[in-house]
Structures are given as structure tokens and as C-alpha cells.
Amino acid sequence: VITLEQNYRSTQPILKACNKVIGFAKELFTKNLRSDRKAIERPLLTTVADEAAQARYVAEQILAGREAGVPLKSQAVLFRTSHHSAQLEIELTRRNIPFRKYGGLKFLEAAHVKDVISIFRWAENRSDRTAGFRILKLLPGIGPSTAARVQDEVERQPGSPDVLLGLQVPTAAADDWRGFATLIAAMSKGKGSWPAEFDLVRHWYEPHLRRLYDDAALRAADIGQLEQIAAGYESRQQFLTELTLDPPDATSGRARAPMLDEEYTILSTIHSAKGQEWRTVRILNVVDGCIPSDMATRTSDEIEEERRLLYVAMTRAKDQLDLIVPQRFYTHQQSKVGDRHVYACRTRFIPDSILDCFTFQNWQDRNQPASRSAKQTGPTIDVGAALRRRWG
Numbered sequence: 001v002i003t004l005e006q007n008y009r010s011t012q013p014i015l016k017a018c019n020k021v022i023g024f025a026k027e028l029f030t031k032n033l034r035s036d037r038k039a040i041e042r043p044l045l046t047t048v049a050d051e052a053a054q055a056r057y058v059a060e061q062i063l064a065g066r067e068a069g070v071p072l073k074s075q076a077v078l079f080r081t082s083h084h085s086a087q088l089e090i091e092l093t094r095r096n097i098p099f100r101k102y103g104g105l106k107f108l109e110a111a112h113v114k115d116v117i118s119i120f121r122w123a124e125n126r127s128d129r130t131a132g133f134r135i136l137k138l139l140p141g142i143g144p145s146t147a148a149r150v151q152d153e154v155e156r157q158p159g160s161p162d163v164l165l166g167l168q169v170p171t172a173a174a175d176d177w178r179g180f181a182t183l184i185a186a187m188s189k190g191k192g193s194w195p196a197e198f199d200l201v202r203h204w205y206e207p208h209l210r211r212l213y214d215d216a217a218l219r220a221a222d223i224g225q226l227e228q229i230a231a232g233y234e235s236r237q238q239f240l241t242e243l244t245l246d247p248p249d250a251t252s253g254r255a256r257a258p259m260l261d262e263e264y265t266i267l268s269t270i271h272s273a274k275g276q277e278w279r280t281v282r283i284l285n286v287v288d289g290c291i292p293s294d295m296a297t298r299t300s301d302e303i304e305e306e307r308r309l310l311y312v313a314m315t316r317a318k319d320q321l322d323l324i325v326p327q328r329f330y331t332h333q334q335s336k337v338g339d340r341h342v343y344a345c346r347t348r349f350i351p352d353s354i355l356d357c358f359t360f361q362n363w364q365d366r367n368q369p370a371s372r373s374a375k376q377t378g379p380t381i382d383v384g385a386a387l388r389r390r391w392g
Helices: 012-022 051-067 082-094 111-124 129-136 144-156 171-189 196-212 216-230 236-243 300-314 352-357 383-391
Strands: 044-048 075-079 099-102 265-269 278-283 317-326 328-330 341-343 359-362
Touching: 012 300, 012 317, 012 352, 044 051, 051 075, 051 082, 051 278, 051 317, 075 082, 082 099, 082 216, 082 236, 082 265, 111 129, 111 171, 111 196, 111 216, 111 236, 129 144, 171 196, 196 216, 278 300, 300 317
Parallel strands: 044 317, 044 359, 075 265, 075 278, 099 265, 278 317
Antiparallel strands: 328 341
């Protein structure tokens, strides 16, 4: 057996780290990649506070790379699962950084994400006929003509949040109509505090999600991710403004392909990145639960396949490799100042024994508070003083 060990893509420090990672595999062919491309710079192992900080960090590094002469198309961001890039996609959109995504629709262009956002858009602005048409047609028994009639009536009574409750709809839609009308009325009156009303919308939408889509469980994870993102905004209006959705595309679930002469960075699942290479590669969520996926750790074979996926991702880099480790992940269904989270551990595939292959850095986002809890206001409790008063 002749093994092909000469690598013409990556620098030797990158290959050294890759060899160390795959070296722990249970079934390993004797193969040690080497390169004549010498370099001093080791791969980066970057810790960030959370997923939002990760998105800001990556966006800043992409812009810094472009300023340093690395074209956007020569920079790639890889991730284990499509929805892992949701926060980053919104951050790139906010900063007007063009990107193309492989291995799934762009997060904001997925049909189910547009469904949910359209509910907020219509509650915010009843004259938004595109959003209204989309969500009305989610209801069984509501066709184009009924949707148009409903919107005409809503526009004739712009100051009445309860207008939907008094409308007559087809019999097939009657069972779902009152719940929908009550939801929109409550949102229009501003009864639900932000982002608590997201929870109301999600509960209303979930039965329709299961009815409309075969892969409802995967799409539900996206909605949960969107809810987490929404918690980072002060109001519904700010949330919608920052997303900057393009209304003409609001009825489409497909991502538009960029023009051939456009400059854009690459976002890709690891599976879709096989056979590709880029000057700079950044890998998101290099933590247990993401890499390896918590859905792929039931058997040793699954774990070994996850190790190979990380190896594949790392070997896509030619000159620069950055593995990013968020320290915590916020849970869903909490207030905008909620601080419920779980701590993350660096992936098991990079144990302490091989850390000398990486340059470690802890990125501090000076433009953001250290955590959501930093936004909270209220009385400060001196725990020590309270204990002294109680116990002398």
C-alpha cells in the first residue's frame, strides 16, 4: 500500500494540528500528512463569550482579512449543522457583508423563518400586504381571494386591533381562525412584552409547522434559534429593522444565487466543504454538542465519524485556520435580560495534550456587555452583609 502523504494545500503548522486530531482515531491508517509550505503561524483556538459574540468576532475577522488582502471568496466559515450559522448570517447581513451559503438555505430565506417573521411584520404594520398574505395562507381554508378580502377589511379599519375577530371566514378555516385573530390582536395592542410575544407566536405556529413540513423537527430548531436571536433586541421594531428582510422575496423559500462577478464570503456545512479549499477557514462552535453533534454520540462509530468531520474541516485551510469556542449557549424562552445558559466544553477531539499545536486567544468584545445579565437593572444585594446580619 502506497500512502499519499505529501500535501500541497496547507502549511505545516496546520497539518501538524490536523494530524494530532486524527491521530486519536480508533481505526487509523498509517498516514502522516506533511507539507513543504513552511510557516510560523499556528492555527488559532479562539474562545468567545457566546454565539452572538462569535458572530461579531467572525464578521470583524472577515473584514480585517479583506483589508489585509484576502478576498472574501478566499475566506470560508464552516459549521457542523446548517442552523449553527444563523447568528452569523444576521450579523453579516447587518454589516452588509455579502455571503453565499452551501449546505442549506440562508437562514433568513428559509420558508419557515419567513413565516414567523411575517407574523411580526404584519402585527407591526397591517399595511404590509406581503407579510399578511403569507401568514393568512398558512391557515387551512384560506386562499388568495379570502386573504385579499381580509386584508382589504383590515386596511379599512386601521385603528381596530380586534378587526380580525369579527370577520367571517370559510368553514374550513373556522377552527384555526379565532386563535390566529386573538394572537394578532394581542400583538397589535402590545400586550406581550418583547421578546415574550415570540413564545406566543412559536406556540401558535408549531402545529402549522408540523402540518406543512415533513422535516418539522429540524425547522423547529431554526425557530428556536431565531427566538434566541430575538432576545438580543430591545423591541419588536428593532428586531425587524435589523433583519432588513427584502419584501419582494418574502414569498420565496429559495436563496438567490449571486452574480458571477460579485464578491462574497463562503458559509458552508462541513459536509458540503469536502473537496474545497480556502486561504482562511474559520470553524464555528468547536464544542461538545456541536462537534461532535449531540445527535451523533450514541456509538463509537458515530463519534469517530464526527472526528473525521472536524479533520475534514481543518484540512480545508491553506494559510490560516481558526477554531472558535463559545463559552456558553443561552437557553430559549426567556426575557431579553434573561441569563439562563449552559456552559460549553471545548470539543473532546482537541484534548489538552495537543494544545501546543494551537495559539490560544480569548476574544473580548469591548462593544458589548459581558453577558445579558449586565443589562439588568434593579437593587444590588450585598450577600455578605445579609449573612452577617442574620448570623452575627
